[in-house]
Amino acid sequence: MPKECRRKSSKDFGLSGTGINEGSRLERRTAGKASHTCDDHVEKAAQIAASSATGAPTVMDAPRVPQVTITPESGGSSREMQQEDWDDAVDGALRRKLSNSSVSSTGSSAVESEDDLLSDNESKSKGIITLEHLDTVESKAWWKLKTIVHWPFSVTQKRKLNWVQLAGHKGNFKAADEGNILKKFSENEMLCFEKLRDDALLPFVPGYHGTLEKDGECFLHMTDLLVNFDLPNVMDCKMGVRTYLEEELVRARERPKPREDLYTKMMEVDSEGPTPQEHSQRGVTKPRYMQWRETISSTNTLGFRIEGIKKCDGTCRTDFKKTRSKEDVIQVFKDFVGGNGNITKCYLSRLTEIQQALKTSQFFRQHEVIGSSLLFIHDHTSKAQVWIIDFGKTTALPEGQTLSHDICWQEGNREDGYLWGLENLIHTLESVSNEVTAEETFRSVATETDCCQTIEADGQ
Ligand SMILES: Nc1ncnc2c1ncn2[C@@H]1O[C@H](COP(=O)(O)OP(=O)(O)OP(=O)(O)O)[C@@H](O)[C@H]1O
Ligand SMILES: O=P(O)(O)O[C@@H]1[C@H](O)[C@H](O)[C@@H](OP(=O)(O)O)[C@H](OP(=O)(O)O)[C@H]1O
Numbered sequence: 001m002p003k004e005c006r007r008k009s010s011k012d013f014g015l016s017g018t019g020i021n022e023g024s025r026l027e028r029r030t031a032g033k034a035s036h037t038c039d040d041h042v043e044k045a046a047q048i049a050a051s052s053a054t055g056a057p058t059v060m061d062a063p064r065v066p067q068v069t070i071t072p073e074s075g076g077s078s079r080e081m082q083q084e085d086w087d088d089a090v091d092g093a094l095r096r097k098l099s100n101s102s103v104s105s106t107g108s109s110a111v112e113s114e115d116d117l118l119s120d121n122e123s124k125s126k127g128i129i130t131l132e133h134l135d136t137v138e139s140k141a142w143w144k145l146k147t148i149v150h151w152p153f154s155v156t157q158k159r160k161l162n163w164v165q166l167a168g169h170k171g172n173f174k175a176a177d178e179g180n181i182l183k184k185f186s187e188n189e190m191l192c193f194e195k196l197r198d199d200a201l202l203p204f205v206p207g208y209h210g211t212l213e214k215d216g217e218c219f220l221h222m223t224d225l226l227v228n229f230d231l232p233n234v235m236d237c238k239m240g241v242r243t244y245l246e247e248e249l250v251r252a253r254e255r256p257k258p259r260e261d262l263y264t265k266m267m268e269v270d271s272e273g274p275t276p277q278e279h280s281q282r283g284v285t286k287p288r289y290m291q292w293r294e295t296i297s298s299t300n301t302l303g304f305r306i307e308g309i310k311k312c313d314g315t316c317r318t319d320f321k322k323t324r325s326k327e328d329v330i331q332v333f334k335d336f337v338g339g340n341g342n343i344t345k346c347y348l349s350r351l352t353e354i355q356q357a358l359k360t361s362q363f364f365r366q367h368e369v370i371g372s373s374l375l376f377i378h379d380h381t382s383k384a385q386v387w388i389i390d391f392g393k394t395t396a397l398p399e400g401q402t403l404s405h406d407i408c409w410q411e412g413n414r415e416d417g418y419l420w421g422l423e424n425l426i427h428t429l430e431s432v433s434n435e436v437t438a439e440e441t442f443r444s445v446a447t448e449t450d451c452c453q454t455i456e457a458d459g460q
Pocket of ligand 2: 243265286290293371393
């Protein structure tokens with residue numbers, strides 16, 4: 001089963017009346033048994049916002065965990081929306097007509113453990129993909145929408161958008177109206193975006209335009225960060241020293257579920273990776289695989305790792321699993337910026353801004369940030385930006401608890417090493433900048449020398 005099947009969607013969201021504070025285990029067990037739609041999610045987010053405004057606790061009492069999702073592998077079929085599918089706008093927000101397609105039959109699987117939900121290699125996205133881009137029919141109405149809307153597009157207006165997805169799994173993204181994309185709904189991520197609305201990190205995360213339902217499937221509607229670039233170069237760096245939640249570790253200990261797909265992925269990289277026991281069972285548990293990934297890459301040693309790169313010439317690489325040493329990472333970055341000192345400096349200054357914002361961010365203090373990436377984008381105009389993306393596994397801490405993000409992780413302290421990783425990332429780019437500047441200086445001196453020699457030669 002592909003990874004997108006682990007994301008909780010409107011189709012299988014087993015929300016009970018007590019809402020967000022309930023344990024994930026219960027949510028998993030009830031997954032798919034109730035008919036909940038985007039409205040429910042949005043309502044919950046509104047409750048959080050309201051409780052925040054009244055000073056009531058805004059974060060969950062218990063640690064939040066990755067959510068389980070059962071969705072169709074295809075990501076849901078689309079149909080042409082009719083005007084009558086729309087409900088009237090009330091106070092600027094649209095009420096959604098209850099759809100008969102809000103619950104998927106695939107959403108009714110009884111899910112006991114995250115490790116039951118296997119993904120496979122084929123489901124992993126590997127770069128440039130074509131998203132269906134749909135222009136709005138009712139663009140005016142569209143822009144008024146703040147929270148939940150019906151799909152306001154006509155199939156007849158389809159056009160293709162070449163887009164790059166450097167990490168994650170196939171089918172997680174769809175094109176939306178111009179300049180925006182849709183990402184499969186996850187509760188964690190929605191809650192994060194809602195909380196980020198009032199946070200110091202807001203300028204560094206993609207614009208979030210609420211949830212959107214299409215054919216009973218729920219999506220997060222956000223800005224496409226690539227839109228203002230001309231043939232962008234893109235790099236995804238996964239941040240932190242740990243890429244799995246403590247909860248996943250506990251669960252794997254309680255109910256170890258060796259996964260053959262992870263064993264196969266491990267074997268593809270290193271046939272000596274699996275232990276004799278893992279070889280004999282032809283299976284590896286998720287945390288064990290994730291820890292192994294962290295060890296062979298720079299996650300453990302530098303607090304970040306390169307996941308993928310797409311260059312403006314159309315080439316795309318996601319084979320960085322063993323890119324581990326500082327020197328190798330510097331080399332990859334240098335190649336990514338094409339030896340361009342200006343772009344490197346732009347990236348450095350943006351990273352420093354992000355670092356400052358993280359240090360003042362209340363959201364950051366109160367969340368364990370796992371699996372989030374920094375997305376680097378630049379083009380030939382020397383425009384260069386860095387964005388914080390992917391909050392699918394970013395989890396609120398219990399009320400009153402905070403993290404420092406730059407101390408060692410020990411099971412139980414939930415530290416993620418994000419700031420330490422960022423510090424190392426900044427050092428990496430500083431090294432790139434120094435090397436690039438030295439090379440530029442060398443080149444200009446060499447050119448001057450050449451000129452002098454030419455002049456001397458001419459003068460003779
Ligand atoms: N707002 C955005 N604008 C442009 N590209 C994006 C945006 N969000 C994500 N991407 C692209 O999609 C890729 C995957 O994004 P993201 O990490 O959010 O997905 P995911 O499925 O949650 O990944 P994972 O499974 O690793 O957690 C990124 O590497 C990037 O290439
Ligand atoms: O990069 P790789 O080597 O392909 O390994 C995947 C990667 O670590 C993803 O981050 C992880 O998803 P999450 O971060 O969402 O846990 C996924 O788990 P999955 O197979 O359970 O989807 C792994 O298989």
